[in-house]
Amino acid sequence: MELPRLGSSLLEPSIKELTKESLSRVPPRYVKTDHDPPITSDTISILQVPVIDMQMLRSKEFKHIELQKFHNACKDWGFFQLTNHGVVGSLLDRVKLGVKEFFNLPIEEKKKLWQQPGEMEGFGQAFVMSEEQKLDWADLFQLISLPAHLRKPYFFPKFPLPFRDDLEAYSTELNNLGNELLNFMTEALNMDPNDVKQVFGEGLQMMRMNYYPPCPEPELVIGLAPHSDASGLTIVLQINEIEGLKIKKDGMWVVTNGIYPSMVHCATVNSEKERLSIATFHSPSLDGEMGPAPSLLTQDTPALFRRIKVADFYNGFFSRELVGKSYLDVLRIQNEDGQKD
16 A cells, blocks of 8 residues: 655764764754652652563463563553563664664665655654744754555665664564563453454554664753654563663553553753663554444443544644643543643
């Protein structure tokens, strides 16, 4: 199928190139002081982020115990650390190295893979809707990785080797892992498996590689603005050991009708070291519809969100500035008083 337009972002210069000038002050376009301070890593460690053991989820002996932990993590946090996931460590090491080298390509090579006008894929920024909008302190590279026929022909084939082959293998591994996690969610929620199959179908996998350079005034900028993801499931691989992912415990996923939250999160930066990560988004098929799962709806738990075509949902999401969970309000069903539930 021909890929529907999923929104676009204005073309912006590389922050990595900008920081080569040994800045002592943050340029005004990047100063962001209007965000609530995110929950700190110290607070998160006190709150004990859930850790889910995939090997135990797969075992007959411990599955019922781990599945309950998994359900609680999804319901209470919308966030967890996954261990024993089965993705080979040597592949992860190659992908980490490849991402580092990818962002270290000469700017002349990066320009061959830069965002094109009216598109969201490629090197650049995301969710930039106007020339006055404040920018994140980050360089991104976004692309659709699966299904393969939706890939832009001027991106994937031009990736340097062996990174292209490693990313291909990583894409396949995470697609399998994402499907498996969705199946466990279905089981934990006592959902009809067909509800998930109808929404996700062939599925859509997108990847976003993130580069956050050191900043002379890190308290004045944000690496990635607070937001919740539009995907059904996001798997993040941290490339180096630099902290920066911050979360809030609120929000909701549309498919589960608010039972499983999609947490608001952001990325911060520091003054000393760069930070890199790669996020893989496991999403519904573009040619389908999405909304609350029918098997979770009862007279006591009515639909909180309206149904919408997946392509329309993403077009709307990627055509707005990234601000918290504001886009979900568009989908909320109003009650008899005209208020959104």
